[in-house]
Each structure stands twice: as structure tokens, then as C-alpha cells.
Amino acid sequence: MLSRSHLKQALLCLIAISFASTTSAQVLECRDSNGKKLFASVCPKGSTQVREVEILSPPTETKAVKEYNARAKLRMLERDEEFRTRELKKQEADAGKRDNQRQIDNKCYEDKKKLSGLLIEGPIEVGKESDGTPIYMDDKKRLESIKDLGERLKACKFDSD
Structure with missing residues (x-):
């Protein structure tokens, strides 16, 4: 001691x-x-x-140590670049997914509007003749459209209205 x-x-x-x-x-x-x-x-x-x-000054870096440090720094920069590239691709993929989901949501909203329009009682005008008289949707086509829109809307996820 x-x-x-x-x-x-x-x-x-x-x-x-x-x-x-x-x-x-x-x-x-x-x-x-x-x-x-x-x-x-x-x-x-x-x-x-x-x-x-005698107090010795700290040793200076040798050529080998400088080369090693330079290679290590280069490896770090390469890894950082790879990481940034992966992150950028991931962000682009996420943005693509969000865009696709937004398009699906918009299509669902449009289909919901069409269905609510078809469910209103009374004739539905789909166009006009050359002389200006209205063209109405027939009941068979109306029922087919309601059925088709109903099937498409089953896949949609709606927020509570």
C-alpha cells in the first residue's frame, strides 16, 4: 500500500x-x-x-496511421451515403404508397357520391338529345350500377361520417 x-x-x-x-x-x-x-x-x-x-511532445501520426484514418473516414462517408440512399428510396416508396392510398380514397369517395345519387328516387338524367330533350337512365342499368358500386365500396374503408 x-x-x-x-x-x-x-x-x-x-x-x-x-x-x-x-x-x-x-x-x-x-x-x-x-x-x-x-x-x-x-x-x-x-x-x-x-x-x-524531459517532457516529450505527443507522437505525430505516422504515414500508416494517417492512411488508416483516411480509409476509415472514407468508409464512414461511403456508409453514410449508402444510408442516405436507402432512406431516400424508403421515403420515395412511402410517398408512392401514400399517393396510391390517396387515389384509392378519392375513388371510393367518388363512388360513394355516385351511389348516393343513384339511390335518390326519381329518374336520373344521363344526357340530352340533339333537340334538347333529356335522356334518362333505365331501371335495369340503374340497378346494375347500384350493385356494381356497392361491390366496389365494400373494399373501401371510410372514416366515421
């Missing part, structure tokens, strides 16, 4: 090293009269300087 003084020395050493990495301060190794090591920028009274601690 480390004694209290060793912990203090280690702490001072770490502090000195951390300051050294952020600034270019001078770090000295000092010994006091009891032989304990101290690391400081100025040796305290009653201690002697043993040596100046």
Missing part, C-alpha cells in the same frame, strides 16, 4: 505532467533532506534539484 507521502508525490507528478502537456513549463525532479522525490517547476526550500524532467 502506498504511504500518504507517496500519494502526494504521485499526485504532484501527475499535476506537473498535465500542466506540462498543456503548457511548456519546466518540470524539475527535486529531493528533500529525507530523500523524498518531488516534482515541481521550482524546487522548494530545503530540497535540491536532481534533474530536469
